[in-house]
Amino acid sequence: AQKVTQAQTEISVVEKEDVTLDCVYETRDTTYYLFWYKQPPSGELVFLIRRNSFDEQNEISGRYSWNFQKSTSSFNFTITASQVVDSAVYFCALSDLVTPGGYQKVTFGTGTKLQVIP
Amino acid sequence: KAGVTQTPRYLIKTRGQQVTLSCSPISGHRSVSWYQQTPGQGLQFLFEYFSETQRNKGNFPGRFSGRQFSNSRSEMNVSTLELGDSALYLCASSLGYRGDTDTQYFGPGTRLTVL
Numbered sequence: 001a002q003k004v005t006q007a008q009t010e011i012s013v014v015e016k017e018d019v020t021l022d023c024v025y026e027t028r029d030t031t032y033y034l035f036w037y038k039q040p041p042s043g044e045l046v047f048l049i050r051r052n053s054f055d056e057q058n059e060i061s062g063r064y065s066w067n068f069q070k071s072t073s074s075f076n077f078t079i080t081a082s083q084v085v086d087s088a089v090y091f092c093a094l095s096d097l098v099t100p101g102g103y104q105k106v107t108f109g110t111g112t113k114l115q116v117i118p
Numbered sequence: 119k120a121g122v123t124q125t126p127r128y129l130i131k132t133r134g135q136q137v138t139l140s141c142s143p144i145s146g147h148r149s150v151s152w153y154q155q156t157p158g159q160g161l162q163f164l165f166e167y168f169s170e171t172q173r174n175k176g177n178f179p180g181r182f183s184g185r186q187f188s189n190s191r192s193e194m195n196v197s198t199l200e201l202g203d204s205a206l207y208l209c210a211s212s213l214g215y216r217g218d219t220d221t222q223y224f225g226p227g228t229r230l231t232v233l
Contacts, residue, residue: 045153045208045224091161104174106163 002027004094006109013082014117021077021112023092029053034068034075035093039111045091051075082116089113120145122211122225130231136197139228143190143211149173150192151222152184155206164207167192168214196230204232 003026013019025034036048049059051068059066063080079086092109123142131137143150152164165175167186184194190211196203206229210222 042226043206044226045210047210047222047224093161095163104163104166104176106176108161110160 002029002094002096002105002107004092004107004109006090006092006112008112009110010113010115012115012117015084016081018078018080019082019114021079021090021092021114023075023077023109025073025075025092025094025107027073027094027096029096031097033095033097035091035095036066036075036077037091037093038088039091040085040088048077048090079114082114084116084118087114087116122209122223124207124209124225124228126228127226128229128231130233131199132233133199133201135199136195137199137230139194139196139207139209139230141192141194141209141211141225143192143209144223147211147213147223148190149212149214150186150190151210151212152192152194153208153210154178155208155227156202156204158202164194199232201232203230205230 005024008022011019032053034051038046038048049066056068056070065078067076089111091111095106096104122144125140129137141150149168151166154162154164163176164178164182165184166173170186181197184192186192206227208224208227210224212222
């Protein structure tokens with residue numbers, strides 16, 4: 001069975017601080033995808049990143065960076081120099097490989113609510 | 119370029135009724151995925167359509183169905199509504215299917231309330 005744990009329910013940081021959102025997953029699949037999404041107060045989900053289990057390279061996109069460690073089944077997300085606009089709920093998700101026409105297991109974490117205080 | 123649009127934005131139905139939600143993807147996008155978000159169950163994947171074919175689906179009962187038209191617009195139908203179907207229904211579009219590296223773009227969602 002799949003499981004995604006985002007142990008941090010809520011985090012508050014002061015603007016310009018760095019913050020790391022943790023994501024730990026469980027799966028029996030050897031090939032899978034990991035995702036991060038952002039949901040600001042407006043409610044509209046924003047896709048941030050998709051990572052294939054084959055690729056353990058860390059990724060940086062502006063102030064965002066992701067640390068994928070297969071050995072610890074973690075896919076953590078760091079925001080550097082946080083800004084008020086980063087305030088949102090962040091979801092980590094795990095998906096097995098797409099099987100055309102079949103069932104797909106997609107599991108979302110419960111989300112981490114980040115509040116950036118000016 | 120217009121974003122993903124979902125209609126209606128809000129909907130109130132009663133138990134036993136059926137409902138159809140619509141999603142218009144970004145022009146040129148061929149994949150539409152549907153998700154359900156509830157306070158109790160969180161975010162869950164419903165299904166994905168690509169080029170008018172259901173490519174894959176999540177673990178939902180057969181009351182939940184969908185289709186995609188030749189212009190890539192997608193509809194999602196829920197029959198025999200139950201109270202637990204009250205949720206925010208989100209759709210996302212991408213150029214290719216989700217199994218590729220395409221970025222997904224989400225619509226604002228349809229908030230369905232079942233009384």
